[in-house]
Amino acid sequence: MFDALAHTVKIPTPETLLARLTRWRLWLYAALALLLGALLVQAAHKVMAELSYGAIVEAVRGTPPATLLLSVLATALSFLALTLYDRSALQYAGARLPYRVVAETSFIAFALSNTMGLGVLTGGAVRMRLYGAAGLEAGLISRAIAFNAVGFGVGIVVVGAAAVVWGAGAVAAMVGLSAGLLKALGVAVLLAAAGFVGVCRGGGDDLRLAGWSLRLPSASIAAQQLLASALDVVAAAAALWVLLPEGAIGFPAFVGFYALAIALGVISHVPGGLGVFEAVMLLALGHQVPAHQLVSALVLYRAVYHLLPLVLALTLLVLSELQRGAATPVVRAAASLSPLLLSAFTFVIGVMLLVSGVTPASEDATAALAQLMPLPIVEAAHFLGSIIGLALLFVARGMFLRLDASWWAGLILALVSLVLCLPKGIAVSEAVLLSVLTASLALSRRQFNRKAALFSQAFTSGWLAAVAVVVAATGALLFFVYRDVAYVNQVWWQFAFDGHAPRSLRAMVAVALLALIVALVQLLRRPHPALIKPSASDLDQAARIVRAQGVAGAGLVMMGDKSLMVSESQRAFVMFGRRGRSWVALYDPVGPASEWPELVWRFVEQARESGGRAAFYQVRPEALPVYLDAGLRVYKLGECALVDLPGFSLQGKQRSNLRHGVARAQREGLSFEVLAPGAAAPVFDELQAISDAWLNDHNTAEKAFSLGAFQRDYVLGQPVALVRQAGRAVAFATLMCTDQKIEASVDLMRQLPDAPRSSMDFLFAQVILHFQAQGFQRFNLGMVPLAGMAQHPLAPNWQRLARLLFNHGENFYNFQGLRAFKAKFDPVWEPRYLTAPGGLAPFIILTDIAALIAGGFRRVMSK
Numbered sequence: 132m133f134d135a136l137a138h139t140v141k142i143p144t145p146e147t148l149l150a151r152l153t154r155w156r157l158w159l160y161a162a163l164a165l166l167l168g169a170l171l172v173q174a175a176h177k178v179m180a181e182l183s184y185g186a187i188v189e190a191v192r193g194t195p196p197a198t199l200l201l202s203v204l205a206t207a208l209s210f211l212a213l214t215l216y217d218r219s220a221l222q223y224a225g226a227r228l229p230y231r232v233v234a235e236t237s238f239i240a241f242a243l244s245n246t247m248g249l250g251v252l253t254g255g256a257v258r259m260r261l262y263g264a265a266g267l268e269a270g271l272i273s274r275a276i277a278f279n280a281v282g283f284g285v286g287i288v289v290v291g292a293a294a295v296v297w298g299a300g301a302v303a304a305m306v307g308l309s310a311g312l313l314k315a316l317g318v319a320v321l322l323a324a325a326g327f328v329g330v331c332r333g334g335g336d337d338l339r340l341a342g343w344s345l346r347l348p349s350a351s352i353a354a355q356q357l358l359a360s361a362l363d364v365v366a367a368a369a370a371l372w373v374l375l376p377e378g379a380i381g382f383p384a385f386v387g388f389y390a391l392a393i394a395l396g397v398i399s400h401v402p403g404g405l406g407v408f409e410a411v412m413l414l415a416l417g418h419q420v421p422a423h424q425l426v427s428a429l430v431l432y433r434a435v436y437h438l439l440p441l442v443l444a445l446t447l448l449v450l451s452e453l454q455r456g457a458a459t460p461v462v463r464a465a466a467s468l469s470p471l472l473l474s475a476f477t478f479v480i481g482v483m484l485l486v487s488g489v490t491p492a493s494e495d496a497t498a499a500l501a502q503l504m505p506l507p508i509v510e511a512a513h514f515l516g517s518i519i520g521l522a523l524l525f526v527a528r529g530m531f532l533r534l535d536a537s538w539w540a541g542l543i544l545a546l547v548s549l550v551l552c553l554p555k556g557i558a559v560s561e562a563v564l565l566s567v568l569t570a571s572l573a574l575s576r577r578q579f580n581r582k583a584a585l586f587s588q589a590f591t592s593g594w595l596a597a598v599a600v601v602v603a604a605t606g607a608l609l610f611f612v613y614r615d616v617a618y619v620n621q622v623w624w625q626f627a628f629d630g631h632a633p634r635s636l637r638a639m640v641a642v643a644l645l646a647l648i649v650a651l652v653q654l655l656r657r658p659h660p661a662l663i664k665p666s667a668s669d670l671d672q673a674a675r676i677v678r679a680q681g682v683a684g685a686g687l688v689m690m691g692d693k694s695l696m697v698s699e700s701q702r703a704f705v706m707f708g709r710r711g712r713s714w715v716a717l718y719d720p721v722g723p724a725s726e727w728p729e730l731v732w733r734f735v736e737q738a739r740e741s742g743g744r745a746a747f748y749q750v751r752p753e754a755l756p757v758y759l760d761a762g763l764r765v766y767k768l769g770e771c772a773l774v775d776l777p778g779f780s781l782q783g784k785q786r787s788n789l790r791h792g793v794a795r796a797q798r799e800g801l802s803f804e805v806l807a808p809g810a811a812a813p814v815f816d817e818l819q820a821i822s823d824a825w826l827n828d829h830n831t832a833e834k835a836f837s838l839g840a841f842q843r844d845y846v847l848g849q850p851v852a853l854v855r856q857a858g859r860a861v862a863f864a865t866l867m868c869t870d871q872k873i874e875a876s877v878d879l880m881r882q883l884p885d886a887p888r889s890s891m892d893f894l895f896a897q898v899i900l901h902f903q904a905q906g907f908q909r910f911n912l913g914m915v916p917l918a919g920m921a922q923h924p925l926a927p928n929w930q931r932l933a934r935l936l937f938n939h940g941e942n943f944y945n946f947q948g949l950r951a952f953k954a955k956f957d958p959v960w961e962p963r964y965l966t967a968p969g970g971l972a973p974f975i976i977l978t979d980i981a982a983l984i985a986g987g988f989r990r991v992m993s994k
Contacts (some may be wrong), residue, residue, distance in 0.1 A: 181458035182422050184490070184612040190427035194374065201373045202435045202878060209366035210440060213241045215359035217258075220275040222355075226267050231516035235447065236261040239468065242444035246437050246475055256759045257468060263755060264464035268962065272763070278348075278356075284394075285324070286360015291390035292320035293361070324357060366388055370436050371412075374428035379420045388415040405433075406604075438479065442567055445472045449574045464756065469575040470962045471760075473568075474531035477523050477541055478907060480568055482550060482601055483561065484520025488513060488638045489609035491631035492556025504554045512554035519544050519551075521645055524598045528590055530579070532732060533760070538572060538579035545569045581729055590653050591739060602646050609639050612843055662694045662709055669695055673704055676722050681873030683911055685721040690845055692835050693717065698726045705730050708836050713979035714738035716747045717837055719754045727757050734942075735761045745977045746967035748837065749914060758966035766965045766973050772912035776903040779910075781896065789896055789955040797891035802855045803897040805866070811851040815843065817860040818851070825881040838985040839865060839878040849878070852898050854890055861886035862894055868907065875902040876911035892955070899956070914963050917948045 172701040214230075217237040221228060238259040255276045262272045296314050348356075368389040372382055392411035409429050416425055444528065492500070500509055522544055529537025545568045552562040613632040665673065670691060677685045685706075688695070693706040703722025708715050714737075720730040731747070738745035747758060748768075755765055781790045811818065822841040833840040846865055854862040862882035868875040877898060882890050899910050967973045 150201065152259070160412050164574070182426060186423035187430070187492075189428050190424050191430060194427070194431060195380075198373055199431070199435070202370045202431070203439070205366050205370035205373065206436050206439065209363050209370065210238055210241065212359050212363035212366060213237055215355065216279050216363070217275070217353050219359060221262075221271075221280040223352050224271045224274040226262075226275065228262065228265050228931040232261070232265050237463065238440070239444045239447065239465070239472070242440035243472060243475060246441050246479065255764075256471070256762075259765065259970050260464050260468060260756050263752075268752065273767075282356040282360060286357060287364060287390050287394050288320060289324045289357060290361050290364040290396075291387050292316070292318075292324075293386075296321065337612050350832050364393070367393075367436065371428060371432040374431050375416075375420055376424050379424075380416060383483040385416075388412065391415075401582070441472065441476060441479070442564075445476055445567070445571050446468070448472055449571050466575075467578060467756070467760070469571070470530050470533045470578050473541075473571060473575060474527045475560075476568060476571070477530055478527040478597075480545070480548075480564060481520045481523030481527065482605075483564065484516050484523065484641065485601065485605045486608065487555065487558060487561060488520060488642070489605055489635045490612055491635075492558075496557040497631075499557060500554065508554050512551040513556075513634050514638050514641065516548060516551050516555050517642050518645065519548050521598075521602070521642045524601060525590065525649060528594050531762075532736070533581045533728075535579050535582050538576060542569065542572045544574065581732060590649075595650050595653065598646060599650070602643055606639055606643065609635055629754030665693075665695045667690060669697075672697070672701065673706075673721075676702065676704060679868045681724055681869060681871040682718065682721065683869060683874045683876040684718055684865040685869070686849065687717065687837070687839060688721070689848055689877070690835065690839055690842070693838075696730060696737070698722065698730055700726060701929070702726055703730060705734050707734065708983045709743070710979040710983050711975075712743040713976045714741075714743045714745045715836075715976060715980055715983060716745070717745045717749070719747065719750050724754075727754065728760065731757050731761050735763070744968050744976065746965060746980075748961045748965055748980055750966055752962055752964070755964065755966070762968075763966040764969045764973075766967065767966050769914050769916040769965045770960040771914045771963050772953040772956065773961055774899060774900065774910040774912060774956050774958045776910055779899055779903055781900075786955065786957055789892060792889045792892035792955075793896045794903050796887060798839060799887045799889065800856050801861075801887065801890065801893050803893065804853050804855075805898075805901055806851040806853060809847055810848055811847055811853075814853070815847065818846065818853075818863050821860060821863060821883055822879075822881050824883050828884045832986065834984050835986055838984060841879060841881075846879070852877075852894060852901070854882075854886075854897075856887065856892050862890040864894055864898065866898065872905065872907045873912055874909050875905075875907045876913070878906040891952075895956070912953045912956060912958055915953060 214234040215241075216232065217233050221233065236258055239261070240255075243257060258276055259272055262275075296318060322749045333843065345668040365386060369382070371389065372380075372385050375385075379887055388411070392408045392415070395411055396405075396408040409426075413422075414428060420428075427901075448465055448469040451463075451469075452906040523541070526537050526540045526544065530541060545565050549562060549565045549569060552558045552565065555561075566826065613635065665688075670689060673688045673695060677688060679702075687693075688704075688706045693708050696705040696707065698704065698720075704718050705716045705720050705727035707717065714734070716734055720727045745763070748761070749771075758765070780786070781793060806814075819841070839845060850866040850868070852864045852866055853860055863879075864877045864881075865879040866875065868877050875898075877895070880891065880894075882894075895912075965973060965976070967976050
């Protein structure tokens with residue numbers, strides 16, 4: 132399939148496509164970064180002169196409890212609306228689940244994505260895990276996620292337009308544009324939205340645009356999504372608006388600016404839009420609201436709308452862990468997500484401790500400490516608290532990886548920080564959050580089951596960059612808080628209960644130095660040793676593992692062309708190839724499913740440590756949660772045809788074509804036999820002649836990686852199905868099966884050019900009957916690439932392109948012919964996936980897989 136992409140005129144080669152996308156993406160990201168950077172600088176410059184740390188703290192403390200309660204209620208209403216997003220998205224995808232499952236999943240997903248950003252990735256992983264546990268197929272979940280993302284974007288635009296129309300006068304005064312122009316633009320957007328709902332009245336009709344066939348949602352679903360978006364945005368805006376001084380700005384105008392700030396925060400891909408959202412609000416409202424009151428409202432909004440739901444979601448998952456003994460699959464899946472939320476929460480706690488380290492304690496707390504604590508203990512507590520904050524930023528990475536060591540480190544550091552809260556400055560709020568973290572860790576112990584040293588894992592460049600940004604922002608906060616302090620040499624050595632600036636400076640320098648040391652250690656890590664092909668003893672061990680499990684295709688390991696990663700128990704392995712920076716594992720790990728998570732994590736980490744990208748090729752749907760946990764994304768490759776052997780028969784209308792083909796083959800004098808492993812040696816020369824003739828007739832070379840090659844040791848190590856005509860061998864197939872008698876399959880399939888046309892039908896039918904008689908459960912006919920792709924308007928671009936190739940690519944690959952051949956056997960079609968990083972990585976990986984199979988890019992182009 133991939134070689135054809137280079138020959139067709141209409142579709143560019145993978146290299147050309149990737150080059151174009153990469154070039155434009157870099158320019159767009161650079162422009163966006165410059166724009167958002169300018170916003171941040173301008174906002175900071177405007178408000179810094181007006182702000183004082185003391186005024187902000189006073190404004191936060193002076194917020195009435197009733198106002199905070201209103202903000203909490205508005206937040207609850209917003210999250211209730213978010214559950215309607217998921218419900219309408221599932222309806223569009225054609226899936227039905229109990230509202231309780233939808234609400235729980237939606238709340239956890241949005242609580243995580245609102246805090247960490249990248250909602251399609253983080254929230255998508257949660258939905259894949261929980262909806263998958265509820266029985267939904269991955270394709271339906273992907274469709275619902277896509278519908279959610281588009282619905283959110285459309286909703287933001289529509290609500291922003293309505294707010295501009297309503298409060299055009301106030302908005303015009305702030306942005307310097309005509310109120311009439313703003314109203315006209317807003318009305319145009321609203322009319323377009325209403326027109327779209329009208330077009331959707333047909334419900335399920337296909338809309339053809341530029342060659343794409345898109346299925347529209349029903350009018351009711353489209354209206355539900357718009358109403359849910361409106362309720363969500365309005366309620367979320369209200370959660371911040373009520374925290375502002377009364378009468379500072381009208382609510383309609385405020386909603387318009389809020390929608391813009393949220394949209395820019397999402398586009399920036401900054402976790403939670405942190406900094407970007409605040410910059411937009413400061414620019415928009417800086418002249419309407421006193422700076423210190425606006426900043427205090429933004430701080431409280433972050434705590435109410437982002438931190439509080441994260442804590443509640445974590446509590447929900449911990450409670451799921453307590454129910455695990457007699458739990459449903461959904462509850463067990465929810466419990467297994469706790470490391471993901473604990474990682475996010477631990478990172479937030481680390482940031483909190485760093486911020487606490489560069490801000491002074493209150494005057495009352497300082498006076499109390501002077502009476503209760505010796506000064507050296509106060510100094511040590513403050514210093515250690517900042518160091519622990521930095522350590523938690525790195526420990527959070529280990530929690531994401533489910534490391535046993537990270538659990539111990541997080542628990543110990545949280546307990547120590549809890550003890551330090553008193554001498555640091557009687558930090559009650561810190562103590563509450565640290566108590567939540569400690570309790571959550573204690574109840575989630577069993578989820579951290581990976582035995583590995585905390586610093587044996589490589590920190591990704593993204594994680595190191597996030598830590599660097601946090602440290603830099605904390606340093607900037609320090610200089611803002613103490614900007615009136617004269618920074619002379621003596622300040623470093625001043626020790627006093629009210630010496631907050633010297634204490635913070637010492638802690639910040641230590642944090643910066645430790646962060647730099649960790650980064651340098653990571654950058655100077657020794658590269659991973661070169662990969663080697665398995666030895667004879669390695670293959671013998673792999674063969675024992677293959678025989679003890681049920682997946683027939685695992686027998687491809689005996690080709691010896693793939694590297695192996697074996698589990699510590701020696702009961703499972705991953706077979707993989709490497710080309711360029713792509714590390715590609717073939718199929719799911721081979722062996723007991725309990726061994727899979729550790730192998731997947733090890734493989735992903737080893738690839739990253741070596742500067743590569745990890746992928747798993749042709750994995751099954753039931754294994755997807757393992758890959759999602761490891762941070763990989765899911766891309767459908769096609770569908771695999773599985774024949775249920777106990778119910779198989781040549782009789783019946785659905786298999787009439789196959790039955791007639793077998794009858795014709797018998798009339799033509801074809802006979803069938805199965806040779807046990809090693810028994811094909813006397814006829815090997817005949818098999819060689821058939822193979823050579825087949826390769827020559829198809830003008831192709833031997834393949835590798837996901838296909839077997841005609842090699843003497845490999846062929847003789849398998850059973851061989853042989854078809855003869857009048858005593859002459861005319862076709863053969865090598866067979867793969869295991870001692871478990873669960874699945875059987877065919878590997879090499881070759882016939883003479885002059886063999887009867889019915890030879891392959893006859894061979895497959897007889898092979899299936901043979902394994903049926905042996906008591907096997909299913910027969911694997913292999914995957915049809917690009918089959919079964921979604922044709923919905925919000926199907927991922929990946930599946931839309933794949934469907935286009937499947938429908939119109941017969942000139943360069945027989946997609947539909949292959950599916951038609953396998954359909955003769957009336958199989959069950961099961962999806963197969965590629966799991967890989969996001970962005971352009973899947974395209975690069977598939978190009979490398981094509982080269983691995985063909986033996987190089989030159990052979991990809993020449994077959």
